[in-house]
Amino acid sequence: MTATLPKFPARRIWRRAAHNAFTDLVKFRNAWWCVFREGETHVSRDGIVRLLRSKDGIAWRTVTCFSDPLGDLRDPKIYLTPEGGLCVLAALRVKRKEFGYSHRCLTWHSDRGRRWTEAQDAGEQDFWLWRVAFHQKQGLGIAYKVGGDYHSRVYRTDNGRDFEPWVERMRGARRKEEYSNESGLCFDEDGTAWCLLRRDPQSALLGCSLPPYRRWQWRNTKQRIGGPVMAHLNDGRLLAVVRYYTVKKREIVAARTSFAWVDKNTGQLTECGQLPSAGDTSYAGLVVENGVASVSYYSTHEGKPAIYFAQMPISELAPSESTT
Numbered sequence: 001m002t003a004t005l006p007k008f009p010a011r012r013i014w015r016r017a018a019h020n021a022f023t024d025l026v027k028f029r030n031a032w033w034c035v036f037r038e039g040e041t042h043v044s045r046d047g048i049v050r051l052l053r054s055k056d057g058i059a060w061r062t063v064t065c066f067s068d069p070l071g072d073l074r075d076p077k078i079y080l081t082p083e084g085g086l087c088v089l090a091a092l093r094v095k096r097k098e099f100g101y102s103h104r105c106l107t108w109h110s111d112r113g114r115r116w117t118e119a120q121d122a123g124e125q126d127f128w129l130w131r132v133a134f135h136q137k138q139g140l141g142i143a144y145k146v147g148g149d150y151h152s153r154v155y156r157t158d159n160g161r162d163f164e165p166w167v168e169r170m171r172g173a174r175r176k177e178e179y180s181n182e183s184g185l186c187f188d189e190d191g192t193a194w195c196l197l198r199r200d201p202q203s204a205l206l207g208c209s210l211p212p213y214r215r216w217q218w219r220n221t222k223q224r225i226g227g228p229v230m231a232h233l234n235d236g237r238l239l240a241v242v243r244y245y246t247v248k249k250r251e252i253v254a255a256r257t258s259f260a261w262v263d264k265n266t267g268q269l270t271e272c273g274q275l276p277s278a279g280d281t282s283y284a285g286l287v288v289e290n291g292v293a294s295v296s297y298y299s300t301h302e303g304k305p306a307i308y309f310a311q312m313p314i315s316e317l318a319p320s321e322s323t324t
Contacts, residue, residue: 008316032294066116122163142154154166256274292313
């Protein structure tokens with residue numbers, strides 16, 4: 001099936017740093033806003049977060065950059081707050097021997113996207129708050145423990161900046177049999193929460209939870225993925241963008257960034273469209289509106305890691321196996 005999947009074009013929008021990666025995307029005040037990390041390498045102490053803005057998805061300009069003298073800013077996310085503003089979330093990576101912890105999360109807030117607050121701590125030290133999503137005025141964030149006692153934790157927020165622990169152990173093990181970490185998070189219209197959860201080295205899980213989101217049910221996707229992001233469509237389907245792997249003799253030999261339908265009943269992932277990508281790639285942002293999927297992501301298929309933006313009608317994605 002992979003050979004016959006639709007392949008979509010993408011526009012490169014940034015490649016000025018040595019390593020440009022780990023994106024997210026939102027539509028705000030009739031413009032696109034894309035955040036990503038710049039650094040010397042995939043993991044380096046000089047990581048900063050750059051925020052770009054575009055009215056048309058073609059011409060992009062820098063709004064601001066976030067940095068911290070203590071260490072490496074990683075994996076930024078951007079989302080709308082219930083008050084109608086913007087929030088940027090990122091993890092700050094520091095030396096554990098020096099600080100007694102290795103990661104803490106920070107947020108920056110803006111009412112209109114022009115002037116931004118100083119950094120504010122979010123969540124707890126050594127819990128990597130990965131992604132935040134809202135249903136009406138209630139938000140959830142999924143975090144994973146960094147180093148030892150591997151598990152994921154659910155946080156609750158009313159404003160996207162202040163987080164309280166909500167489910168102490170959503171998933172996890174005290175040893176590394178299950179390393180649940182990155183997540184895609186979204187809501188149904190009725191408030192059901194859906195979570196596409198990466199695990200290493202196991203296959204990903206699809207979780208769902210009803211309000212008040214204390215109990216989660218899980219389905220095995222039977223597919224190993226990376227960098228998940230997921231959206232709930234108006235017709236009830238779940239659409240994700242993930243890193244897929246090509247595996248030969250149980251070894252990963254290649255990676256690509258692709259769309260996938262997510263079956264709510266079985267958890268099955270069905271790859272339904274490929275983006276230009278190879279090597280070090282994935283970590284997409286996804287916005288779906290008016291029947292069009294807009295995506296930011298990064299890839300090394302044209303050389304060094306660069307940021308890309310793509311748009312395609314949902315109708316052009318291959319159907320899921322459950323609907324064929």
